[in-house]
Amino acid sequence: MLARECIVSAPGKVILHGEHAVVHGKVALAVSLNLRTYLRIQPGAAGRVSINMPNIDTFLSWDVSSLHALLPAGRAGLQNAVEPDAAVVLKLREYAGLGDGLEDTRSLAVLAFLYIYLSVFAESRELPSLTMAVWSELPTGAGLGSSAAFSVCLSAALLASRGAIACSAVEAGQTARWSDEDLELINKWAFQGEKIIHGNPSGVDNAVGTWGGALRYLAGKIKPLSSTPVLRILLTNTRVPRSTKVLVAGVRDKITKFPAIMNPVLESIDAISCECERILMAMARGPEIQHYRVLEELIDINQHHLNVMGVGHPSLDRLCQVSLAHGLHSKLTGAGGGGCGITLLTPDTDSSVVERSIQELKDCGYDCWETSIGAPGVLHHSPSSLTEDVLKILNSY
Numbered sequence: 414m415l416a417r418e419c420i421v422s423a424p425g426k427v428i429l430h431g432e433h434a435v436v437h438g439k440v441a442l443a444v445s446l447n448l449r450t451y452l453r454i455q456p457g458a459a460g461r462v463s464i465n466m467p468n469i470d471t472f473l474s475w476d477v478s479s480l481h482a483l484l485p486a487g488r489a490g491l492q493n494a495v496e497p498d499a500a501v502v503l504k505l506r507e508y509a510g511l512g513d514g515l516e517d518t519r520s521l522a523v524l525a526f527l528y529i530y531l532s533v534f535a536e537s538r539e540l541p542s543l544t545m546a547v548w549s550e551l552p553t554g555a556g557l558g559s560s561a562a563f564s565v566c567l568s569a570a571l572l573a574s575r576g577a578i579a580c581s582a583v584e585a586g587q588t589a590r591w592s593d594e595d596l597e598l599i600n601k602w603a604f605q606g607e608k609i610i611h612g613n614p615s616g617v618d619n620a621v622g623t624w625g626g627a628l629r630y631l632a633g634k635i636k637p638l639s640s641t642p643v644l645r646i647l648l649t650n651t652r653v654p655r656s657t658k659v660l661v662a663g664v665r666d667k668i669t670k671f672p673a674i675m676n677p678v679l680e681s682i683d684a685i686s687c688e689c690e691r692i693l694m695a696m697a698r699g700p701e702i703q704h705y706r707v708l709e710e711l712i713d714i715n716q717h718h719l720n721v722m723g724v725g726h727p728s729l730d731r732l733c734q735v736s737l738a739h740g741l742h743s744k745l746t747g748a749g750g751g752g753c754g755i756t757l758l759t760p761d762t763d764s765s766v767v768e769r770s771i772q773e774l775k776d777c778g779y780d781c782w783e784t785s786i787g788a789p790g791v792l793h794h795s796p797s798s799l800t801e802d803v804l805k806i807l808n809s810y
């Protein structure tokens with residue numbers, strides 16, 4: 414059996430407030446980014462499954478017949494995306510030669526692919542031969558949700574290829590969205606991919622990757638923030654590598670060790686997200702400079718909380734100091750421990766201040782750029798809707 418061809422993309426995200434706390438049932442506010450992950454599935458060489466992930470320098474190929482032995486027992490059906498079972502994940506690790514306990518970039522990506530591929534096709538009589546290529550504009554492991562964009566793409570492309578969600582041809586030069594029902598299913602399976610990569614994800618990143626735009630996320634409940642003001646944000650990548658899985662586990666340990674100390678911090682972050690949402694709504698009706706002053710204070714308080722939770726890093730402290738020297742307020746975004754931070758630009762920020770801040774942050778060895786937020790969620794592409802660069806990369810596998 415050959416897989417159907419399918420090209421998809423999904424955006425990264427920025428968490429304005431609520432990272433980590435959202436894993437423990439608190440509110441997070443997140444917005445999609447104009448940086449995307451692109452993934453193409455093609456009918457591959459007969460009897461082979463090949464995956465090409467140039468961002469992480471990983472190129473692997475297996476015999477379909479050998480993958481059959483890995484099909485999970487007790488198949489739950491496509492609508493009930495099942496939690497990755499530890500024994501199943503261990504079996505996949507052994508099969509792919511990844512060894513137990515390996516949490517590196519490549520292992521997690523390979524496991525996420527194998528898990529979603531085998532689960533999505535578990536009920537069909539045959540496993541399809543296919544070639545997958547994935548390319549991302551997002552930095553990997555930097556807090557911008559590359560794992561979720563990857564998981565959303567995997568889920569959408571494999572479900573479409575299986576015929577479980579709509580997969581009709583997209584007109585030349587165009588992209589298409591899926592129905593809400595299809596998006597729900599994409600999101601469910603992407604969440605399972607995130608579970609492999611993050612261990613214990615909240616689901617906010619895959620929700621943004623699936624639906625795009627700005628949203629409020631609380632314990633699995635997604636509320637689109639329909640009327641938000643246009644916010645100008647600087648993104649800074651400290652380029653300090655870190656793993657979301659390790660950082661999320663560290664926060665959980667701290668909460669277990671010091672519940673009476675950490676729970677009030679989580680409550681406070683929840684209140685920050687709620688206050689931020691209230692201000693954003695008021696700004697959508699008529700922005701005033703005082704609103705920006707409140708947003709700046711909320712950023713500062715939250716950054717202190719994130720440090721208390723143990724997910725700060727000297728590189729992020731430096732970002733906050735450099736930007737504050739120019740009157741700008743920053744906090745980490747995503748899992749922290751390095752990776753990216755956001756800086757709020759306000760209407761009274763002079764363009765020369767922005768330019769000087771960007772230059773000073775670059776002088777620290779960081780990447781820094783003004784971003785645009787609110788991109789569409791997962792998209793189905795015609796090949797001609799892709800830029801030449803992306804098409805060239807996907808076509809080379």
Ligand SMILES: Nc1ncnc2c1ncn2[C@@H]1O[C@H](COP(=O)(O)OP(=O)(O)O)[C@@H](O)[C@H]1O
Nearest residue numbers: 468518521522549554555556557558559560657
């Ligand atoms: N383009 C990609 N190709 C392959 N794997 C990817 C890609 N982008 C992300 N991943 C997977 O996601 C992981 C990074 O996820 P994570 O630590 O959550 O950081 P973030 O989501 O902030 O980028 C990588 O280790 C890798 O397994």
Ligand SMILES: C[C@@](O)(CCOP(=O)(O)O)CC(=O)O
Nearest residue numbers: 432433556558614615747748
């Ligand atoms: C820390 C957390 O809140 C966000 C992680 O985002 P990222 O993987 O660092 O992009 C974890 C989660 O919500 O699953």
Ligand SMILES: [Mg+2]
Nearest residue numbers: 558560561657
């Ligand atoms: Mg992630």
